[in-house]
Amino acid sequence: MKISGVDIRPGNIIEFEGGLWRAVKIQHTQPGKGGAYMQVEMKNLMDGRKTNNRFRSSETVEKVRLDTKDFQYLYAEDDMLTFMDTETFEQVTLPADLLGDAAAFLQDGMQVMLELYEEKPISVQLPEQVEADIVEADAVVKGQTASSSYKPAVLDNGVRIMVPPHITAGTRVVVDVYNQEYVRRAD
Structure with a gap:
């Protein structure tokens, strides 16, 4: 299905230069003179290469449905x-x-x-969020405010994330898979 270059959204799969690309980030730009365009950061689904490309509203690209x-x-x-x-x-x-x-x-x-x-x-x-166990967490530094301070911790799969001060080793937490961020304590 053909779509205009300015209609590309993050997550869209498009056919570009003979390959399949996933739009990762987009930025709509409207310069003082000249037409508006969409700056698109894309990742090749076959070999993992990344590229940035400008698409004007007059250009069309093939949106691929998987x-x-x-x-x-x-x-x-x-x-x-x-x-x-x-x-x-x-x-x-x-x-x-x-x-x-x-x-x-x-x-x-x-x-x-x-x-x-x-x-x-x-x-x-993968699912957006998964549960994991904290196997190692740094001690809380005295005097840090609890509202904005985070400390490093290591999950049972070896991934390092930042967690609130009250989280200790042995705690089960919910983690955002793609941002690798602490979400909340597991129930």
């Missing part, structure tokens, strides 16, 4: 991850770098969504 399918994460071997189709029980193995930093949050049996283009898996979507 098929999505539910899969279950099974295991990791070297730098490959194995997932199972929850309907057909068919297994698919993908490189870990397809997930980027989010790969650290994969848990055995986790439900994920694979995005497919012409039946080929090109990206994996």
Whole structure:
């Protein structure tokens, strides 16, 4: 489906220069003279390259619609991850770098969504938030105000995040997978 260059939104998958790209960030700019344009930061879904490009309102791009399918994460071997189709029980193995930093949050049996283009898996979507245990947390510095101070902590998967002062080692917390930020204490 063709869309105008200024209608691109974050998360859109577009066909550009012979490849598939995901719009990561956009910035609409209207200079004093000349036409408005959309500055788009994009990431290539096949090889992970990033690029910035300007799209004017007169330009059109092909918006790609991906098929999505539910899969279950099974295991990791070297730098490959194995997932199972929850309907057909068919297994698919993908490189870990397809997930980027989010790969650290994969848990055995986790439900994920694979995005497919012409039946080929090109990206994996994890749940937005996951629960994890704090294994190490720095001591609170006396005199810091509780409202704005955060301290470093290490999760059971090795990821370092910032947490409020009242969080200690052994606490179970909810973490935003893609921003790698503390959300709240787990129930």
